[in-house]
């Protein structure tokens with residue numbers, strides 16, 4: 059069964075097992091490798107993408123449910139908030155190994171897209187599901203605050 | 212293309228090509244001043260004065276980094292050392308992973324090419340600076356020739372070579388071609404540290420920061436080759452079990468599955484894509500031979516280890532007469548500490564790509580000790596090691612996991628190709644493979660006893676440690692444990708910073724089939740906890756303040772321990788553990804040549820400590836990149852804290868591992884991360900490790916605070932194990 063959807067602004071037809079998680083379709087079939095596999099059971103957030111404007115764990119999202127959906131991955135996020143987040147990430151030296159960071163950046167950008175001036179508690183809440191095994195958390199908090207400041211200005 | 216974004220499928224120079232290509236210049240082996248230095252060329256005409264540096268006409272300076280980048284900042288720190296002596300501008304610097312070569316890219320601390328033991332900067336500090344200084348001298352000499360001036364009048368600053376008197380100036384890129392033709396200097400002077408402009412400076416941005424913030428950094432899992440198959444291996448569910456027989460009919464009938472083959476480590480499914488390979492695992496019907504398997508529970512193992520820790524064992528250190536001291540003590544205290552097996556749980560599971568061709572093989576992976584792994588791979592494939600190329604990829608964390616001296620993963624990867632024949636294969640472990648696959652931090656029991664005199668002073672200290680050896684049975688065994696004593700099993704428990712009249716540290720070597728491995732800070736993970744919480748207990752029993760009591764006990768030849776302890780006490784305004792809902796605890800520990808003291812502030816959240824703040828003072832010699840040092844302290848604290856609170860690998864009766872994924876082996880989450888303040892002691896000593904030393908003190912600091920708050924001391928980690 060072929061599924062038609064939009065990925066990063068392009069129309070895409072995925073002719074794969076409808077049970078295949080979006081994660082593996084993106085990586086193996088569309089070669090969009092920025093989205094990462096960490097757990098496969100919605101426990102780490104490394105696979106976070108935007109699905110119809112909301113963050114989504116692509117590892118537990120079957121392709122068969124996505125007909126007509128609009129997917130955005132780390133390779134294409136480009137809102138003001140996303141750019142501010144990425145600039146702050148570089149400036150504050152957030153990444154260590156970097157493996158979780160696509161998911162962190164997508165999640166942080168999604169937060170600032172809807173809430174450009176989050177409180178510390180809102181930041182903690184929004185980011186709580188994204189594991190960083192290198193524990194770059196203090197810098198993630200700091201970078202989101204910095205990005206938020208640049209958005210205001 | 213930006214070198215750090217270099218995709219794995221781009222052509223890359225082989226080791227020999229790199230040293231002897233055809234147009235331009237590479238200056239052979241890197242040790243400046245060695246007669247072996249020789250001229251050679253790069254294919255694209257860049258100026259490559261030695262095996263560590265390549266300067267291109269576009270004015271970029273690429274540093275070939277001999278260490279794998281696993282997050283610790285090697286791809287920033289090593290280029291920074293070069294840039295300092297080269298007087299380059301930071302914005303022109305690039306990093307690229309060096310090819311494998313055990314001579315050129317040796318880790319001088321190990322004698323092989325490898326990353327580990329927090330040695331990355333310390334073993335590169337001089338060589339990378341010398342490489343930069345030699346390149347600078349050659350650029351200056353080329354400029355002097357071109358302008359017809361004396362080199363003495365030439366200055367270099369921020370990537371620009373200038374001659375004030377003649378008004379000439381040029382970039383490195385302008386001079387690259389000409390510099391390639393100048394003789395290699397035999398002896399170059401290095402800067403006086405007081406003239407450093409980059410080393411020790413703040414605000415150096417990581418060279419890999421952009422690629423890692425935009426999804427462009429290439430990890431092993433991101434490598435795709437033409438007609439590549441994805442391979443998933445079902446491993447024995449119990450340690451020490453092997454495949455007896457299997458039926459692959461159902462798996463083979465699944466669309467996308469191309470083959471099922473038996474390996475020495477399990478049964479491998481070959482498929483067109485990851486989903487098909489993973490999905491077919493459940494289709495396999497495998498009989499396991501469990502005759503050699505560990506079928507005991509971890510509770511039974513703990514019982515065995517505890518008995519061994521309470522009995523006499525191999526003496527590792529002895530001063531004074533500890534038996535007499537304990538017998539004659541006014542009071543004695545004692546405790547048994549239990550530390551679980553721990554998985555590294557790096558976010559990128561174990562993975563590798565191999566392409567077997569008629570003329571050799573090529574690998575893409577994150578291999579921390581290539582010099583050890585390569586003969587294993589070549590031997591398994593039955594090929595000449597000279598025809599094997601290893602590409603080191605960005606790696607999604609390691610914490611020791613990718614530094615496996617028995618090379619079991621590399622062997623499995625090679626077998627995947629050896630069994631299937633020429634072709635390209637990506638071997639990808641599932642999270643569950645990773646979690647249940649062993650190579651854990653060794654389960655460890657400490658038995659401690661201390662004697663106090665009537666004034667509350669410690670008169671004797673006895674510590675017996677029971678655990679498995681990490682080194683035994685590996686290629687490091689003859690070198691590291693010639694007397695049968697594995698120093699990494701007990702490191703941090705002897706040569707302590709404190710002075711008391713009698714002391715004995717012993718080790719009981721335990722054996723079982725559960726594979727163990729170094730895990731961020733190795734032996735210090737348990738020795739720091741046992742010694743620093745037990746010391747607190749002894750100080751409190753003697754009616755002493757836990758900071759002042761430590762200061763009073765410090766040996767006179769340990770000024771660096773004293774300095775970090777005093778600094779951290781000052782940072783936290785220490786005047787005792789405090790009162791009310793938040794209490795503080797302290798810990799001090801030296802590891803990998805660095806000295807770290809931490810104070811943690813905790814409150815009680817539903818029976819578990821919530822750590823609100825951590826103050827951390829570190830002396831790691833010269834802090835080459837202070838921001839990387841701070842980041843490693845922060846990361847080391849978060850890594851240690853999550854483990855202390857939540858994590859253990861347990862086996863049920865029968866031997867099955869009970870934790871399979873992050874739902875049952877839980878990572879610290881962002882809301883649980885404390886505020887952290889790091890202070891770096893100014894130093895002119897050679898740099899020492901920072902990747903690991905931040906981890907050992909956090910657990911004892913938290914527990915010392917927790918005791919102040921609740922009166923309870925967890926003698927068994929993690930905290931969650933005590934509460935269930």
Ligand code: FES
Nearest residue numbers: 096097098103117
């Ligand atoms: S891989 Fe999807 S949440 Fe971990």
Ligand code: FES
Nearest residue numbers: 155156158191192
């Ligand atoms: S940077 Fe390594 S897992 Fe987050």
